[in-house]
Amino acid sequence: MNVPVKTNDLEAFWMPFSANRQFKKAPRMFVAADRMHYTTDDGRKVLDGTAGLWCCNAGHNRPKIVEAIRQQAGELDYAPAFQMGHPKVFEFASKLVNVAPPGFNHVFFTNSGSESVETALKMALAYHRVKGNGSKFRLIGRERGYHGVNFGGISVGGIVSNRKMFGTLLTGVDHMRHTHDPARNAFTKGQPEYGAEFADDLERIVALHDASTIAAVIIEPMAGSTGVLMPPKGYLEKIRAICDKHDILLIFDEVITGYGRLGAPFATDYFGVSPDIIVTAKGVTNGVIPMGAVFAKSKIHDVFMTGPEHLIEFFHGYTYSGNPIACAAGIGTLETYKEEGLLTRGAELAPYWEEQLHSLKGLPHVIDIRNMGLIGAIELEPIAGEPTKRAFSCFLDAFEHNLLIRTTGDIIALSPPLIISKSEIDQLFEILRGVLTRAA
Numbered sequence: 379m380n381v382p383v384k385t386n387d388l389e390a391f392w393m394p395f396s397a398n399r400q401f402k403k404a405p406r407m408f409v410a411a412d413r414m415h416y417t418t419d420d421g422r423k424v425l426d427g428t429a430g431l432w433c434c435n436a437g438h439n440r441p442k443i444v445e446a447i448r449q450q451a452g453e454l455d456y457a458p459a460f461q462m463g464h465p466k467v468f469e470f471a472s473k474l475v476n477v478a479p480p481g482f483n484h485v486f487f488t489n490s491g492s493e494s495v496e497t498a499l500k501m502a503l504a505y506h507r508v509k510g511n512g513s514k515f516r517l518i519g520r521e522r523g524y525h526g527v528n529f530g531g532i533s534v535g536g537i538v539s540n541r542k543m544f545g546t547l548l549t550g551v552d553h554m555r556h557t558h559d560p561a562r563n564a565f566t567k568g569q570p571e572y573g574a575e576f577a578d579d580l581e582r583i584v585a586l587h588d589a590s591t592i593a594a595v596i597i598e599p600m601a602g603s604t605g606v607l608m609p610p611k612g613y614l615e616k617i618r619a620i621c622d623k624h625d626i627l628l629i630f631d632e633v634i635t636g637y638g639r640l641g642a643p644f645a646t647d648y649f650g651v652s653p654d655i656i657v658t659a660k661g662v663t664n665g666v667i668p669m670g671a672v673f674a675k676s677k678i679h680d681v682f683m684t685g686p687e688h689l690i691e692f693f694h695g696y697t698y699s700g701n702p703i704a705c706a707a708g709i710g711t712l713e714t715y716k717e718e719g720l721l722t723r724g725a726e727l728a729p730y731w732e733e734q735l736h737s738l739k740g741l742p743h744v745i746d747i748r749n750m751g752l753i754g755a756i757e758l759e760p761i762a763g764e765p766t767k768r769a770f771s772c773f774l775d776a777f778e779h780n781l782l783i784r785t786t787g788d789i790i791a792l793s794p795p796l797i798i799s800k801s802e803i804d805q806l807f808e809i810l811r812g813v814l815t816r817a818a
């Protein structure tokens with residue numbers, strides 16, 4: 379029999395991607411948020427150095443978004459997503475394709491980055507099948523890639539701890555090598571000089587499996603969750619060319635890079651390399667309501683639009699695809715981004731951000747610093763025999779000193795809301811300097 383738990387007992391909630399026992403011994407609780415700051419349950423203001431989880435690009439408690447949600451909830455709370463529609467979903471889709479990179483004229487809604495990844499992978503497989511190329515069934519990912527936590531995503535993903543517990547995963551998947559090369563590229567500002575040739579690994583995989591079996595390649599144009607790895611100069615161009623040569627679709631997972639993070643609306647714009655499908659989530663609603671959006675070029679979409687008109691063209695979708703409240707939040711988000719120029723503001727701040735970030739070079743245990751747009755990463759030498767511990771201690775220390783950072787392995791990742799001011803950038807790095815100076 380279950381032992382009754384008292385209200386707000388911390389035991390009931392099994393926290394995602396968290397050290398549950400450590401947390402519950404010394405909980406860290408946010409009770410409010412406004413613009414660049416969280417408020418803790420003991421009344422401290424904590425500077426948001428991570429835009430929540432890479433998602434609150436416009437900061438917190440933004441009036442347009444709050445009001446849109448409030449209004450929509452009282453007007454149309456839910457409409458069936460299948461075989462029925464509602465105005466907001468069409469309005470939002472039209473507005474989104476207007477900010478999407480050129481050629482991405484269609485958008486499929488999901489509820490998260492993970493679901494967007496599954497959607498893109500299925501879209502790619504079905505695309506080849508509808509075209510009569512059903513033998514193209516393989517999906518190629520990359521070592522150290524993060525594509526969410528569902529089975530397709532962890533199969534094409536390349537983070538060992540996210541994969542090793544979960545059996546055989548999806549079959550027909552292979553991985554290119556990752557692009558991290560600190561021996562040649564440590565302390566690079568922006569795109570690393572060396573490593574375009576890592577893209578040739580895709581040719582090795584094609585030679586092994588034959589192009590006739592490969593449907594798609596999925597990569598993060600800039601790998602975030604593994605610890606912020608920038609694509610070497612020329613790398614993405616090479617991947618694109620190899621995909622073209624072999625009729626392989628290229629999927630960019632822009633769950634982190636989408637909606638202004640690099641100082642351009644999408645990484646696709648930033649790098650000037652255009653994939654066939656773009657996966658997004660997070661910033662699509664400023665993280666406020668769960669939502670994902672998968673963009674497809676007409677060349678993908680139109681292939682499906684054949685056959686008898688009463689038949690469903692793509693057997694895929696979610697109960698909450700294009701949920702009215704999520705769409706309202708998304709429209710409010712886009713308006714906020716546009717009014718404040720947030721989809722490109724990162725470009726203005728990037729040089730200052732870069733300078734402040736790289737001023738941490740030389741502090742104890744810092745073995746690499748990387749940056750692009752409003753993203754920064756500080757890689758620390760792991761404590762011998764205790765990987766991740768040093769960075770996690772920094773995370774706790776930063777929180778004590780009123781700064782929210784994110785750590786993955788022994789890497790500190792920074793991605794503040796795109797509304798951050800220069801003086802808040804100063805403040806962020808001043809706190810971090812203290813943290814790194816104290817780090818054992």
Ligand SMILES: Cc1ncc(COP(=O)(O)O)c(C=O)c1O
Pocket residue numbers: 489490491492493495524525526527598602603631632633634659660
């Ligand atoms: C590149 C990438 N893809 C997919 C995801 C998964 O998104 P979600 O946690 O919304 O499922 C993330 C989340 O961080 C991500 O960074």
